[in-house]
Amino acid sequence: AQxxxxxxxxxxxxxxxxxxxxxxxxxxxxxxGLFWYKQPSSGEMIFLIYQGSYDQQNATEGRxxxxxxxARKSANLVISASQLGDSAMYFCAMSLTDSxxxxxxxxxxxxxxxx
Amino acid sequence: ETGVTQSPTHLIKTRGxxxxxxxxxxxxxxxxxxxxQALGQGPQFIFQYYREEENGRGNFPPRFSGLQFPxxxxxxxxxxxxxxxxxxxxCASSTRRGEGETQYFGPGTRLLVL
Numbered sequence: 001a002q003x004x005x006x007x008x009x010x011x012x013x014x015x016x017x018x019x020x021x022x023x024x025x026x027x028x029x030x031x032x033g034l035f036w037y038k039q040p041s042s043g044e045m046i047f048l049i050y051q052g053s054y055d056q057q058n059a060t061e062g063r064x065x066x067x068x069x070x071a072r073k074s075a076n077l078v079i080s081a082s083q084l085g086d087s088a089m090y091f092c093a094m095s096l097t098d099s100x101x102x103x104x105x106x107x108x109x110x111x112x113x114x115x
Numbered sequence: 116e117t118g119v120t121q122s123p124t125h126l127i128k129t130r131g132x133x134x135x136x137x138x139x140x141x142x143x144x145x146x147x148x149x150x151x152q153a154l155g156q157g158p159q160f161i162f163q164y165y166r167e168e169e170n171g172r173g174n175f176p177p178r179f180s181g182l183q184f185p186x187x188x189x190x191x192x193x194x195x196x197x198x199x200x201x202x203x204x205x206c207a208s209s210t211r212r213g214e215g216e217t218q219y220f221g222p223g224t225r226l227l228v229l
Contacts (some may be wrong), residue, residue, distance in 0.1 A: 004157075033215060043203055045158070045220035052215055091157055101148055101209055101218055102171050105157035 002027040004092050006106035013082050013113055020067070021077040021109045023092035031097035034075040036066065039089040039108070048090075051075055053097075079111075087113045118142060119208050119221035127227045128196050136191045136224045140208030146170070147189040148218060149181060152203040164189055201228045 003026040013019040025034065036048040051059045051066045059066040067076040079086055089110050093103040118141035128134050140147050146165045150158035160173035164183035178194040187208070193200055203225050207218035 035217070037220075043205075043223040043225070045205060045207070047217050047219060050215065050217060093157075099171060100216060101146060101163055101207075102160050102173070103148070103150075103158070103207075103218065104160070105150075107157050 138206035
């Protein structure tokens with residue numbers, strides 16, 4: 001069975017600084033996808049970025065980039081130039097290709113951006 | 116906003132009662148997945164529906180059941196409510212294109228069981 005681990009329960013970051021959120025995963029399946037979602041206090045999960053297991057390049061979406069190290073089974077999210085609106089819970093999730101859409105989520109990291 | 120809607124937004128029930136939660140998927144999406152998110156935890160996969168059929172289930176008892184309708188909207192039913200069923204229930208919709216396909220989540224229904 002696959003497993004997602006997020007070891008940072010919470011962190012503070014100053015506005016305009018970059019922050020890295022850690023995510024490691026465990027699966028024996030060679031084909032999978034990795035996702036990051038943001039969850040503000042309102043509760044809705046907002047999709048940020050996706051990385052496929054066979055993608056050669058790290059994914060980027062605006063201020064979000066994913067540092068994918070397949071051999072280490074890590075998929076860390078980097079948020080550049082943090083903004084106050086980035087304060088939220090951040091979840092890493094994985095889906096196996098043969099059971100696509102059945103996400104396994106990590107426990108999340110609470111990010112607080114300070115002025 | 117994703118276009119995925121859920122109702123009601125909040126609900127209070129007592130132990131032993133039954134509850135029905137509703138989800139309307141984003142236009143063009145034919146797959147709906149349901150997740151339970153207890154306070155302070157990540158979402159847990161309950162089940163997925165595709166073309167009105169259950170297409171995979173997580174580690175939840177049979178008192179959690181669902182339906183998907185021809186317009187791809189979906190219901191989650193929970194019978195014999197327990198205190199531990201108190202959680203945020205999220206639905207997510209997607210297409211069935213497979214690898215690379217993102218799920219888009221609704222705002223959730225907050226259920227409190229007393």
